[in-house]
Amino acid sequence: MVEYRIDRHSGVATYVQIVQQTKQALRLGLLRPGDKLPTAREVVEATAINPNTVLKAYRELERDGLVEARRGVGTFVRRGLNTTPADSPLRAELDAWAARAREAALDRDDVAALFTAVLDEHFAVPDPNGRTGRTGRDDRADRHDRHVRHDMNPGDPS
Amino acid sequence: MTDTAMAATALGKRFGRRGGWALRDCAFRLPAGRVCAVVGPNGAGKSTLLALAAGLLAPTEGGVTVLGTDPASARARVGYVAQDKPLYPQLTVAETLRVGADLNPDRWDAETAGRIVSAGELDPKKKIRSLSGGQRTRVALALALGKRPELLLLDEPMADLDPLARHELMGTLMARAAQYGTTIVMSSHVVAELEDSCDHLLLVGGGRIRLAGEIDDLLGAHARVSTAVSTTAGAAGPAPATGGAPGGPPDLAPHTVVESRVTGRQLTALVRPAGPLAEDWRASTPSLEELVLAYLRNPQAAPLTPAEPEEAAV
Known part of the structure; x- marks a missing residue:
């Protein structure tokens, strides 16, 4: 499970921060295929941001093919982000x-x-x-x- | 069920026969499920607008509908927390919640109300009169949320709260919106306080609606531009189409200018583009705070509300 940290002074749009932090978690292996992302409700309760911001970020991750939303169940990781190996x-x-x-x-x-x-x-x-x-x-x-x-x-x- | 949480047409309120207009010619529509910031300076008419929507004030002219009906008929489905958080001072916290349960027999969510109060570590046996401003806000929000409202009207809800309580209660409100699609309307004169939580904006200034709409749309409809005042020949890129005469200030037409300022050789402006911007202008999307401040500093700037045809072109 990831926990999002929103920095409102970073100058980066909030939904982009969520996208970036999710991708970072995928790169680092903190999130793996099959893992569930926190629900919009869980994210907004912890961060006090607007629910639509979370949904927008999740839609973008879904468009990139990284996650998939399963109706009524949640949003799940479809594939990881492979970093280029050190010997490439x-x-x-x-x-x-x-x-x-x-x-x-x-x-x-x-x-x-x-x-x-x-x-x-x-x-x-x-x-x-x-x-x-x-x-x-x-x-x-x-x-x-x-x-x-x-x-x-x-x-x-x- | 309706997809409009709140709508006003030609709404106006005057206090006393000879008094000034607190609010006039207000027209807007707030779709259901939005979290809406009502922003404006002190005395702009924010509280009047919320009290009209709550049915506590009657309009002098025009009207406002709430959840598809008049404010009085919608009252059972609307939660309203006034700026001064009126509660019965002689009741205890527990008694106050019991009143909430008795007054909302078919709707009361005791678990939610209890959780909000206990998160503040309030002693249920304490009398309301002995609570701090922030603690009273917490009890008032517990009452409003315990009612399971479809529409929450909150007048300066965060003003008395410490940063920790503010974050926690804002999180509670957002969770409510995420889970139940509750429409939330919150006023504040501190824009930054609401920026991350709201997706819709009503900017009230001088008793009028200056801006109304989805925040992303409003920001997208504006550009913050900066350019050199004297256009030097041979600058990179093709000659600007609307850059103005060399040596003179660039012509901002045909764009709608909200604010413009010349500092030294630099012109900066906040505009509503009415077409492509000149090639040699540096443009960026304004922040919500920049947008709001620009409109408040410039009362003569043309308002942008959905009632205007310009919206359709965006």
Whole structure:
């Protein structure tokens, strides 16, 4: 069972925090296939957040194929999130790249900025539509001097 | 059963024949099952609105329906906790709960009411008059929830509570909403207090409804934009379509401007976009608090309520 911790000052939308913490629990093996997620009622009683926020997070996890809702029974984990094993070729390549970056006299922040920039190029930026997504988006826009356009149609239609 | 928990049309309330209007021209619809924040500055009309919905005040003009009927007919299904938490001071906590059971013979949920009271470690033999403000709030909420209401009207429910009790009781309210689909309407002048718990907003200011709707929709209908005041030639990206003349302040039209401010070379504004935003504007979704404050600082800003056709375009 996971216990969600909501940080209202993180700038990350609350439902995104639930999604992220669930995925983190899957990665760490704290949640395994067949495990039951807490009910919306249990989550809101402990966190005092709106029930729809929990349902929205669970719907997103369901869309990703990670969990499934069984009517009247609860929401269950369908599959875990496998982290890339330590001996994978991808990791070895990244390792070699990091060594070269160090030789080129980049410091940790330079490397992180470079990596994040490339990451943003190849992967969708998470949470374009969170209620409190302001901080993340602003920071990102400032750091990379990119113009993030306002999403006219944010969020889940429901 | 109806899918509308509360609806007002042209609702107005004036105190005394010559008094000012506490509330006027209010029109909104609150769907059932929502947790709605009624937000506004002191004296905005929040308490008047809740008392009208509870049937404790009669409207001067227009009307409000509650659970598909008039407030008086809905009373058995509505829980209302007024701002001053009125209880009988000479009764004990246990006697107060017994009154709740006697007055709500077919509905009373003794277990829930008892659990809320005991979570505060209240001595059932203590008289109401000897309780602190926060303890009285707890008893009042126990009474209101023990009634198994379909609609809960709570006027500043969290004001007297310490942070721990606030979190616990808000959790209890949310659990109620999750389990039974109870509609909850809570007023506060502290927006941050309600931000995570509510999914619907009524912003009351100067006796009018300034904003009404789902919070996600309202936030999505607004953008916080910032841009340089003088548009320099050769800036990255294509030339802005609505960036305004070079050197002059950017033209915010055709967007509805709620608030705009120029600081040095930077223009920041909160707008309701009426189309794509200019390429060189940095835009982000405002927080609920930013949205509410912008409207309260700018009383002339056009209201956004479902009664307006603009809503359909969002």
